[in-house]
Amino acid sequence: MTINILIGIGGTGAKIVESALYLLSTGVGPQSGVTIGIVDQDNANGNVVRTENLLTLLQAVRSDFSSPRKNVIDWKGSEQQDGTGLFSIGAKPLFAHGAHWRPAPDNKPNLRHILQHQDMPEAEKILFDLMFRGDTAGEADKEQTMDLAEGYRGRAHVGAAALVSAINHDQPEFIAALLELLQKSSTGQDVRIFMAGSLFGGTGAAGFPTIARMLHKLRTPGPSSANIDGKVKGDKIHIGGALMLPYFSFAPPSEAQANVVAASQLLPQARVAVEFYQNLQQQERVFDRLYVSGWDKMFDMGYHEPGRAEQRNPALIPELVAALAAMDFFTLESDKIKADRPMVAARRNDRMFGWDDLPANETLKKSLYEKLGGALRFALWWRYRVEPSVDDRNLLGSIKVGWLSKLAKDIDWQNETPEARKNLRDYCELILSWASSARLFSDGVIHDFALWNGDRLLAKSDHKDPTDPVTLYGQRSEDESLQDLSILLHASDPNKPPVNAQVVFGDLNNPIATGASRGLGRLVAAVHRATRPFREEV
Numbered sequence: 001m002t003i004n005i006l007i008g009i010g011g012t013g014a015k016i017v018e019s020a021l022y023l024l025s026t027g028v029g030p031q032s033g034v035t036i037g038i039v040d041q042d043n044a045n046g047n048v049v050r051t052e053n054l055l056t057l058l059q060a061v062r063s064d065f066s067s068p069r070k071n072v073i074d075w076k077g078s079e080q081q082d083g084t085g086l087f088s089i090g091a092k093p094l095f096a097h098g099a100h101w102r103p104a105p106d107n108k109p110n111l112r113h114i115l116q117h118q119d120m121p122e123a124e125k126i127l128f129d130l131m132f133r134g135d136t137a138g139e140a141d142k143e144q145t146m147d148l149a150e151g152y153r154g155r156a157h158v159g160a161a162a163l164v165s166a167i168n169h170d171q172p173e174f175i176a177a178l179l180e181l182l183q184k185s186s187t188g189q190d191v192r193i194f195m196a197g198s199l200f201g202g203t204g205a206a207g208f209p210t211i212a213r214m215l216h217k218l219r220t221p222g223p224s225s226a227n228i229d230g231k232v233k234g235d236k237i238h239i240g241g242a243l244m245l246p247y248f249s250f251a252p253p254s255e256a257q258a259n260v261v262a263a264s265q266l267l268p269q270a271r272v273a274v275e276f277y278q279n280l281q282q283q284e285r286v287f288d289r290l291y292v293s294g295w296d297k298m299f300d301m302g303y304h305e306p307g308r309a310e311q312r313n314p315a316l317i318p319e320l321v322a323a324l325a326a327m328d329f330f331t332l333e334s335d336k337i338k339a340d341r342p343m344v345a346a347r348r349n350d351r352m353f354g355w356d357d358l359p360a361n362e363t364l365k366k367s368l369y370e371k372l373g374g375a376l377r378f379a380l381w382w383r384y385r386v387e388p389s390v391d392d393r394n395l396l397g398s399i400k401v402g403w404l405s406k407l408a409k410d411i412d413w414q415n416e417t418p419e420a421r422k423n424l425r426d427y428c429e430l431i432l433s434w435a436s437s438a439r440l441f442s443d444g445v446i447h448d449f450a451l452w453n454g455d456r457l458l459a460k461s462d463h464k465d466p467t468d469p470v471t472l473y474g475q476r477s478e479d480e481s482l483q484d485l486s487i488l489l490h491a492s493d494p495n496k497p498p499v500n501a502q503v504v505f506g507d508l509n510n511p512i513a514t515g516a517s518r519g520l521g522r523l524v525a526a527v528h529r530a531t532r533p534f535r536e537e538v
Contacts, residue, residue, distance in 0.1 A: 001032050001189060002030060002032050002189065002190040002191075002192060002330070003032075003035070003181055003184050003185075003189055003190065003191040003192065004030050004032060004033065004034045004035065004192050004194070004330045005034070005035045005037065005094070005178070005181060005191070005192065005193045005194065006020055006034050006035070006036055006037070006194050006196070006326055006330075007036075007037040007038070007039060007094075007193065007194070007195045007196070007211065008036075008037070008038045008039070008051070008195075008196050008197065009038075009039045009040075009195060009196065009197035009203060009207040009208050009211065010039070010040055010197050010198060010203030010205075010207065011040065011042075011045055011047040011048070011203070011313070012196075012197055012198040012244050012319070013038065013039070013040075013195075013196045013197035013198070013203075013207075014038050014040060014045070014047040014048045014050075014051045015047050015051070015313065015315065015316075015319045016196040016197075016242065016244070016319045016322045016323050016326070017036060017038060017051050017099075017196065017323075018047070018050065018051040018054060018315065018319070018434075019315065019319045019320045019322070019323035019434075020034070020196075020323035020326050020327065021036070021051070021054050021055060021058060021091060022054075022323075022372075022375075022431055022434060023320075023323055023324070023327055023372065024058070024089045024091050025058055025061075025086070025087055025089075025375065025427070025431070026085065026086065026371040026372050026374070026375035027079075027084075027085025027086060027087075027088045027089060027367075027371045027375075028089075028327055028364065028367060028368060028371050028372060029089050029327045029330060029331065030089065030327075030330040030331055031088070031089060033089055033090035033091060033092070034089070034090075034091050034092075034330065035091075035092055035093070035094055035181065036055055036091055036092065036093055036094060036099045037093070037094035037095075037099055037101060037174075037177075037178075038051060038052065038099045038100045038101070039100075039101050039103070039174075039203065039207050039211070040100065040102065040203055041102055041103055041104055041203060042203075043100075043102050046312025046313075046467070047312060047313055048100055049312075050312060051099075052093075052098055052099055052100055054430065055091060055093060055098075055099055056098075057423060057426055057427060057430070058087070058091055058427075059091070059092065060419075060423050061087050061420075061423050061424065061427060062087055062090055064416070064419065064420035064423055064424075064520075065087065065420070065520075065521045065524065069416055069519075069521075070412055070415065070416055070417075070518070070519045071411075071416060071417060071420055071518070071519035071520035071521045072516070072517055072518050072519065072521040073086070073087065073088075073517050073521040073524055073525055074514065074515035074516040074517040074521075074525065075087070075088040076515070076516070077515030077516065081513060081515075082513035082514060082515035083515050083525075084514075084517075084524075084525045084528045084529060085371055086374075086375060086378065086524070086525075086528045094177050094178075095173065095177055101173070101174045103163050103167075103174075110144065110145045110146055112144050112145060115128065128144070129144075132144045163206055163207055163210045163211070167210075167211075167214060175214070178193075178215070179218070182215075182218060182219070182232050182237060183231045183232055185219075185232050185233040185234075185236035185237050186231055186232055186233050188233070188236065189236065190236050190238065190334060191236060191237045191238070192238045192240065192329060192330055192337075193215055193237070193238070193239050193240070194239075194240045194241060194242070194325075194326045194329050194330065195208055195211060195212060195239075195240075195241040195242075196241065196242040196244075196322055196323075196325075196326060197241075197242075197243070197244065198243070198244040198246075199243045199244065199245065200244075200245070200246050208241065208243065209286075212239060212241060212286045212287065213284065213286055215237075215239055216239060216284065216285075216286040218232065218237075219232060219234040219237040219239075220234060238288045238289075238329075238337050238338075239286060239287055239288055240287060240288060240289040240290065240291070240325075240326075240329040240337075241287055241289075241290050241291065242291040242292075242293060242322040242325040242326060243290065243291070243292050243293070243342075244293055244294060244318065244319075244322060245292065245293065245294025245295075246294060246298070247293075247294045247295040247298065247299060247316065247318040248298055248299040248300070248301055248313070248316060249298040249299070249300050249301065281342075288337055288338045288339070289329055289332075289337055289338065289339045289343065290339070290342045290343065291322070291325035291328075291329075291342065291343045291344075291345070292342045292343070292344050292345075293318055293321050293322050293325065293344075293345045294318065295317075295318050295445070296350065297445050298445075299316050299318075299441055299442075299445055300444075301313060301314075301466050312467045312468075313466060313467075314437040314438075314440070314441050314466050314467075314469050315434045315435075315437045315438045315441075316438060316441055316442075317353065317438050317442055317446070320358070320438065321345050321358065321359060324358055324359055324360045324364070324368075325343070325345075325359070327360065327364055328359070328360045328361050328364060331361065331363070331364055332361060343359075345359045346359075351446075351447040351448055352446070352447065352448040352450055352492075353442070353446045353448070353449060353450060353451065354448075354450035354451065354490065354492035354493045355368060355369050355373075355450070355451060355490075355492055355493045355495055356492070356493035356494065358451075369489075369495045369533060370532060370533055370534070373452065373489045373498070373533050374528070374531065374532040374533055375431060375528075376431065376432065376435055376452055376454070376488060376489070377485060377488055377489065377498065377531040377532070377533065378428075378527060378528045378531045379427070379428035379431050379432050380428075380432065380454070380457065380481070380484055380485055380488055380531075381481070381485065381504070381527060381530075381531045382424065382425075382428050382524075382527055383425065383428040383429065383432065383472075384457075384475065384476040384480075384481045384484070385478070385481050386404065386523070386527055387421070387424075387425055387428075388475060389401045389404050390404070390408070390413075390421070402509070403505070403508040403509045404508075404523075406509075407508065407512075407522065407523050407526050407527075408523055410518065410519060410522065411519050411520050411522075411523065412519065417519070417520050420520055421520070424524070429472060432454055432457060432472060433470050433472060435452055435454060436454045436455070436457070436458060436461070436470045436472075437469055437470050439451070439452065439453065439454070439455070440461055440463060440469055440470060441463065441466075441469070443463065450490040450492035450493075451489075451490060451492075452488055452489055452490065453487055453488065453490065454484075454488060456480070456483070456484050456487070457472050457473055457476070457484060458470050458471065458472060458473070459471045459472060459473045459474075481501070482500075482501040485500070485501050485504070485531075486498075486500050486501060489533055495533070495534075496533070496534040497534075498533040498534060499533065499534060499535060503535070504530050504531055507529070507530035508526065508527070508530045512526045512529055512530060513529070514526050514529070
């Protein structure tokens with residue numbers, strides 16, 4: 001079994017992990033599962049919190065439909081015959097307390113505290129003052145006393161210093177958790193570690209190379225790995241990463257002298273970072289496989305939030321591209337995992353983005369339309385046709401809708417099921433909102449967004465409200481849902497047109513193979529199989 005570890009670094013890294021979790025929830029990715037870690041100094045960052053909440057929800061859904069529960073989804077059966085890939089891939093946090101690791105504790109709010117400036121010999125203080133701007137700098141340029149509660153604010157060198165101290169001294173649980181997984185390589189298991197983050201900004205730019213080099217040294221024989229000699233097998237440990245070039249812009253800060261990164265600084269920082277990574281690969285060969293992604297035109301966020309809960313950016317398509325890089329890395333055959341040059345994503349033309357533009361190895365790419373597209377169709381049908389109809393009953397207490405009544409005949413609606421229903425409803429809301437947000441913010445950037453279109457489901461769609469841009473309708477009529485389903489997916493590229501609602505109804509009204517699924521899990525499996533985009537026999 002392969003051990004897969006995905007680490008999102010900074011706010012961009014957290015959003016890439018978010019997209020990766022949606023892919024995993026649809027059955028796209030390694031069947032052995034993925035361990036999730038998020039590195040961010042900002043404890044309340046909205047992007048981080050949203051991703052952690054999604055991970056918690058997906059864990060709950062997996063638990064809801066696993067043995068020995070009464071509601072079980074059969075994830076072992078063939079998807080072509082009677083199985084379902086929905087929720088089939090497990091994701092779990094890196095730590096017992098969750099996925100998020102915060103490098104500097106509250107009692108060390110700035111670099112002076114972290115590096116214990118007060119205890120430094122005079123010569124070290126002089127060197128420290130040369131490397132980091134102190135009290136003589138203007139308020140917007142201070143680095144030694146910059147409050148790190150909201151991250152590193154575009155100061156990658158500050159972040160790198162803080163991270164090295166945290167990993168080695170202040171917060172060693174991060175390296176301890178990774179080392180525990182790395183040691184599984186000594187038994188012959190492949191361990192694949194994939195990191196995702198930006199090469200601009202602060203936390204990602206600081207953490208990506210710092211953590212990568214630390215991991216590379218652990219797998220490389222030498223003095224730095226002497227303390228774990230014999231406990232890891234270096235040739236079984238593979239390191240990959242997705243680096244994001246600048247792909248979004250934001251408004252200037254409300255305070256002219258605020259100590260934050262400005263949008264105008266992103267490209268110059270990225271240019272320097274690209275040169276750094278080129279040298280890093282040439283000299284140290286840290287990455288077995290490195291992916292680079294961005295966009296030729298910036299996605300405009302229209303606002304500026306340095307951190308905290310207000311930094312809750314909408315989902316953007318480049319993050320899905322980076323998440324696919326992680327899935328590609330995790331599913332490649334071992335003898336194909338090493339690449340001499342960075343992998344760069346590219347579109348066929350600059351006006352359209354369709355299913356064939358989503359980069360992945362051929363096996364993975366073939367499943368995207370069916371699995372990701374199928375999960376969106378499932379979410380629509382479950383949210384608007386199944387969930388409301390469960391409580392629509394006649395005087396005898398029976399479900400009125402005929403096909404639903406038949407499929408739900410063995411469900412115990414009282415025990416375990418209410419919480420499982422709520423979790424499913426929440427998931428459907430989230431994945432539809434995530435997909436709708438990605439489409440909404442592609443307006444003006446991608447001329448022809450040829451993946452999906454859930455605009456009919458939106459009661460609110462506001463590009464000027466990036467922290468809360470979309471709201472789904474609470475209910476849809478049956479006729480509306482039939483039309484919604486028919487236009488949800490674009491049958492672009494080599495894909496077959498998705499089957500219409502009549503075919504879905506036909507499947508639901510006839511015996512449908514669901515393997516060993518039972519209870520509410522049997523209903524989930526049946527609806528998921530019925531709403532899949534195409535049938536091999538059609």
